[in-house]
Amino acid sequence: MADAYFIVTLSSADDGSGPNYDVLYSTDCISYSPANPATITLEYVGAQGTITVPDNTQCVKLTNINSNCTNSVTSSVNITTTTTTTAAPTTTTTTAAGTTTTTTTTTLGPSYCWKVYNPTEGSLTVEYYNTINEPVIAGLPGDSTDWICVYGGTTPIDYEGGGLVIEACEIQCTSSDSCTGCNAPTTTTTTTTTTTGPTILDWQYIHERGATGTMTIYVNGIVIETRSTDSNDTWPLSLGDVINVEVSTGACSGGNNIANAYTTGDLNNDSACGNGSTSLTTTGYTVVSGDIGTTLILNVYSTCDAGCV
Numbered sequence: 615m616a617d618a619y620f621i622v623t624l625s626s627a628d629d630g631s632g633p634n635y636d637v638l639y640s641t642d643c644i645s646y647s648p649a650n651p652a653t654i655t656l657e658y659v660g661a662q663g664t665i666t667v668p669d670n671t672q673c674v675k676l677t678n679i680n681s682n683c684t685n686s687v688t689s690s691v692n693i694t695t696t697t698t699t700t701a702a703p704t705t706t707t708t709t710a711a712g713t714t715t716t717t718t719t720t721t722l723g724p725s726y727c728w729k730v731y732n733p734t735e736g737s738l739t740v741e742y743y744n745t746i747n748e749p750v751i752a753g754l755p756g757d758s759t760d761w762i763c764v765y766g767g768t769t770p771i772d773y774e775g776g777g778l779v780i781e782a783c784e785i786q787c788t789s790s791d792s793c794t795g796c797n798a799p800t801t802t803t804t805t806t807t808t809t810t811g812p813t814i815l816d817w818q819y820i821h822e823r824g825a826t827g828t829m830t831i832y833v834n835g836i837v838i839e840t841r842s843t844d845s846n847d848t849w850p851l852s853l854g855d856v857i858n859v860e861v862s863t864g865a866c867s868g869g870n871n872i873a874n875a876y877t878t879g880d881l882n883n884d885s886a887c888g889n890g891s892t893s894l895t896t897t898g899y900t901v902v903s904g905d906i907g908t909t910l911i912l913n914v915y916s917t918c919d920a921g922c923v
Contacts, residue, residue, distance in 0.1 A: 616752035616762050616790050618669035618744065622676060624656040633657040636677040637665050643673040648847060651840070653679070669744055669752070669762075670789040724766045727783040727793035731759045737852045738778050742770035745788060754778070755812045756852045757906075761793035813905050815857065817912040818846035823870050827863040827916030851901050851910070857881060858898040859914055864891035866918035874923045879911035887922035 622637065633655050638646040654663035667674065725745040732738045735756040743765040744750045751773060754760055761783070764770055772778040783796040819829045819841050831839040833855050839847065851857070859881075863873040867890065875894040876885030886894035901910075917923065 616669050616740075616750065616754075616760060617666050618671065618750045618752065620665050620667060620671075620674065622654060622656070622663045622665060622674075624659055624661050627656075627659055630680060631678055632680055634679055636675075636679050637663075638675045638677070639665075639667040639671045640673040640675075641668065641670050646673075646675060648845070649674065650838075650847070652845065652847075653841075669750055670791050724786050725763050725788070726766055727785040727787045727796065728762050728764050728770050729759065729781040729783055729796045730754060730762060730770065731779040731781075732756055732777075733779060734777055735853045736776075737850075738776040739773035740770050740778055740780070741773040743768040753850070755850050758812060761790060761795070763787040763790045763793055813851040813853075813901060813907060814909045815849040815851050815912060816846075816909050817849070817914065818844075819861075819914045820844055820916070822915065822917040823919065824865060825863050825873065825916040825918045826865040827861060827875065829914045829916070830860045831912075832858050832860070851905070853901055853903060853906060855901045856898045857901070857910075857912070859896045859912070860894070861914050861916060862891070862893040863916035863918075866890050870918040870920055872919050872921050874915065874917045874919055876915050876917075876923060878913045878915075881910060881912050885923065887919075 624632070634653055635656060636653055637649040638652070639649045640646045649665040649667050651665065654665065656663055665674075728742070730740050732754045737753050737755055739751055739753050740762070741749065741751050742762055745763055745765060747765045747768075752760075752762070762770065770780050772780065781796060783793070785793065785796070787793050817831060817839070821827060821844055826842075828840065828842045830837055831849070833849065833851070835856075838849055859877055861875040861877070863875040866873040871890060872887055873890055873892040874885065874887045875892050877883055877894075877896055881899040882897045884894060884896040886892045
């Protein structure tokens with residue numbers, strides 16, 4: 615399964631709406647998970663934000679989280695695809711108090727599976743058109759293989775020209791999840807490849823005893839997550855990636871007036887404390903060969919205590 619980039623546009627907003635909204639996605643329109651990022655800022659009508667979700671996503675929810683807005687409304691975006699004759703897409707936009715819902719239904723022709731292999735150690739990117747003929751840019755970790763469902767008549771491309779091996783399959787599909795192999799002809803050449811699974815950063819951020827705080831995770835100096843509430847998620851890593859965390863803690867008073875910010879898990883464990891508030895920047899952790907194919911645990915805490923932990 616590959617990732618897809620989607621653009622969220624605020625087409626209408628009532629007084630008191632925003633500017634911050636939670637964004638969640640679902641592959642079955644029943645169970646929802648946070649998109650990446652989980653919160654976006656849309657400060658005015660026409661403002662846009664880009665989120666990353668799996669390319670088999672069926673519904674997206676945009677939720678007004680402004681505490682001053684008494685009529686926050688959650689709406690969903692439903693994307694349905696069928697494989698019949700080609701027709702032009704239709705779009706309906708509905709505005710509710712504080713949020714906007716856009717429903718797009720598209721009927722297009724058949725799509726086919728493609729095999730994409732990254733033989734390098736670093737991440738590479740493939741660009742293709744999905745089953746509803748929309749462009750998708752998806753990352754592929756080093757030394758890994760993925761199957762993608764590509765709209766018929768189009769061909770995936772190596773976005774960076776970094777050495778992806780792209781192979782057409784003879785299998786019709788409705789989503790990337792339905793692509794698990796290729797019917798490509800065999801050759802007389804035998805190639806032995808050692809393949810390892812992806813490396814995953816499994817993180818969580820926890821507030822305790824009335825503490826407030828914000829956590830930011832960096833990979834190679836680029837922000838991948840910023841959260842100010844209890845949260846958890848995962849992120850794919852590659853050999854040589856460097857991870858570090860910034861965390862601040864505040865609002866500590868009374869018997870638990872010492873603010874603590876600290877990390878535990880498989881990365882470098884660091885801590886900081888101070889009277890009322892504190893902040894911490896951890897030392898960088900570099901992904902080594904022994905980490906490949908494993909899950910690295912990162913626990914981040916903002917707590918108020920009677921002393922330094």
